[in-house]
Amino acid sequence: MAGKKKEDSQTFEQQIARLEEIVARMEKGDAELADSLALFDEGTGLIHSCGKLLDEAEQKVVRLMKGADGAPVELPFDTEEEADG
């Protein structure tokens, strides 16, 4: 599960970048067979985790207000459009 953890700690952007790198490397075809199998596994994992993130994403919207100490305080924001069916 070490591989899974690594994927989680990476940002979406880093994961996509790594995936691009893996695909390019594999298409170049100069990796050892064992390495390319490992790349394939890693790439498949990335595709899975990125796809999952996209599929499951729900927009989160907050309204920021300046708190007493100056730090932002998150308040809910109604994203529904009024009167617009």
Added chain:
Amino acid sequence: MPALFFVQIQKNRKEEGAFVDQPVYQVSQVNEYVKALLDGEPILQDILVRGELSNYKVYPSGHHYFTLKDKDSALRCVMFRSQAQRLRFRPENGMKAIAQGRISVFSRDGAYQLYCGGLSPDGVGDLAVAFEQLKAKLLEERLFDEAHKKPLPRYPRRIAIVTSSAGAAIHDMLRILRRRFPAAEVALLPVRVQGVEAPAEIAGAIRYANRWKVGDLIITGRGGGSMEDLWAFNDERVARAIYESELPVISAVGHEPDVTISDFVADVRASTPSNAAEIAVPDQMELLRWLRGAGERMAQAEEMKLELCRRRLQTLAEKRVMKDQLAFVQDRRMLLTHLQQRLGDLSEKSVGAKRQKFSSLAASLDAMSPLKVLGRGYAVARNEQGILKSYRDAPPGSRIEVALGEGSLECTVEKGRP
């Protein structure tokens, strides 16, 4: 006429005979009189005058002094500080302008002038002039430099939106962001987007977003409106806040044709708020398609890799050594046998030669053997010192041994003879 005039007339009559019948006035009296006349003229109390600005001066007091002129004539004008502060553009010499105000006399100088209440550029609106002026100024200060523009994050995690929480703009943006890339969070920093407070609020929110890093990208803007409505985004404070922002900024003001100073300073200009949302995030449908494609490309690459390996294996497998595992050993064994044979041949040859040589050497050794000589009847005499070769080696009376072909004799020397 007041009494003062009468006294004055009396006095002058005595001194100047030529003007006996005419009243003589003080300068201030004349100026006051003219002033009273002009001030009583309704048309001059609120008049619009068109002309070209010249000799424009801003005094440290904050009052503006200038001359309005046309081809044939000039009119002195003054605009007091309180009015001048309300100017929305910077008047410049040579500019065609329409001044509004009243004509009156400045008694001290005996000059009449236009007391200007308002001034606006002739032909174009004052906002248009102000826009051009600020644009020129910031361009000069290199606030629009391409080199300063920051790239947008490809996949923003959190987008800070500085706009009104009430307008259509925020909802347009949220709808498109939700449709395209819901993974990006949105943090709204609500501000007023029009009115005198708006510029300070917008600039403040942009700085606040940077200070607290509330997102990795800022979108600021508002929906369409008149030039006045959009004016906050032509404010220098907003422009500078955008310029100084460390987070990339997308400017999204009004409709397509509307261009504001914010658009020039921002890292990216969007034509509308909706367009800003489209620019800010990738389309997740495309992204998912790409992900699927990436999987297929990897599988294909892997397939090819395996095929290539398989083919190489095949080629290798077809070689004899791989086909028959014993062949290698057999080959080696044959070689070994061959070598042994050769070694055997060689050693045999060499031993034979040595043996022959030994025989011949042994024969000559045999021929030279003293035993053989003794056998022929010779004898060898010796004592403890060795073989006797002279009569002197063995004095009379000493004992010697005489070796014969067979056995030996122990003898005593009787006598020596040279």
